């Protein structure tokens with residue numbers, strides 16, 4: 183059995199004049215939890231739809247579980263949760279989930295599936311009567327109903343409240359612990375930071391960064407120096423060695439710098455009363471903005 187779950191080489195897809203995926207290479211091994219990040223229009227959904235066999239590439243190769251995506255999906259080895267997938271309104275949660283579980287050779291036990299996805303109390307309710315977040319939980323239950331090898335989740339936590347999000351990620355982590363491979367797209371960077379083993383950052387249909395959160399953060403050649411000053415002066419701070427930008431919020435100052443040592447020495451000389459000083463790397467959000475802007 184192959185240990186590569188997704189293998190993508192030189193993948194391209196355009197819609198008329200718009201190039202959505204532009205020569206993408208990606209290998210995802212079994213058991214990895216991979217977040218696909220990128221600004222609006224970066225090509226995330228197009229990539230996921232090709233992985234699910236819903237869209238055909240224009241060129242390049244794409245294999246899922248060692249064969250064409252449609253084959254892996256037909257074998258029930260891929261579970262998907264798509265943005266705003268429609269649900270039949272008239273049937274109840276229990277009826278739908280039982281019917282879908284029965285389609286799979288390795289369908290999960292319905293009662294356990296309902297409790298794992300927080301749907302037990304909604305079992306008898308018609309889908310048309312569910313709230314947006316409850317529908318999202320049903321979509322998740324459908325994605326995991328067949329105990330697939332690969333989970334493809336497109337913005338899975340949109341519409342979920344704080345507690346449901348936490349429960350959702352706990353469940354996804356347990357799927358990965360049991361050897362499942364998870365590929366998810368999200369705009370919630372904190373979720374990617376907390377749960378992904380690996381981040382693939384897309385911009386304009388290309389991979390601009392690929393690695394752990396720490397790797398992605400270290401790709402940005404800036405550090406942040408934060409401190410509290412009495413009477414900070416924007417112009418003076420921006421002129422300190424290494425500083426590329428200064429942000430002032432009252433007396434709290436954040437300096438972006440390419441040379442934190444030089445900045446710090448100059449800062450202490452210019453403002454001897456500087457206190458509560460923090461020096462650190464950029465966070466994932468800063469790295470995201472910097473790396474995707476460079477691409478543009």
Ligand SMILES: Nc1ncnc2c1ncn2[C@@H]1O[C@H](COP(=O)(O)OP(=O)(O)OP(=O)(O)O)[C@@H](O)[C@H]1O
Nearest residue numbers: 197200201202220221222223224225226227228229
């Ligand atoms: N059916 C379509 N017809 C024409 N253009 C499309 C179609 N679907 C997507 N596009 C375009 O392809 C590009 C990539 O879109 P895609 O939906 O893959 O991006 P995304 O990263 O998922 O974006 P978002 O974060 O906004 O969901 C965008 O420029 C988009 O406008």
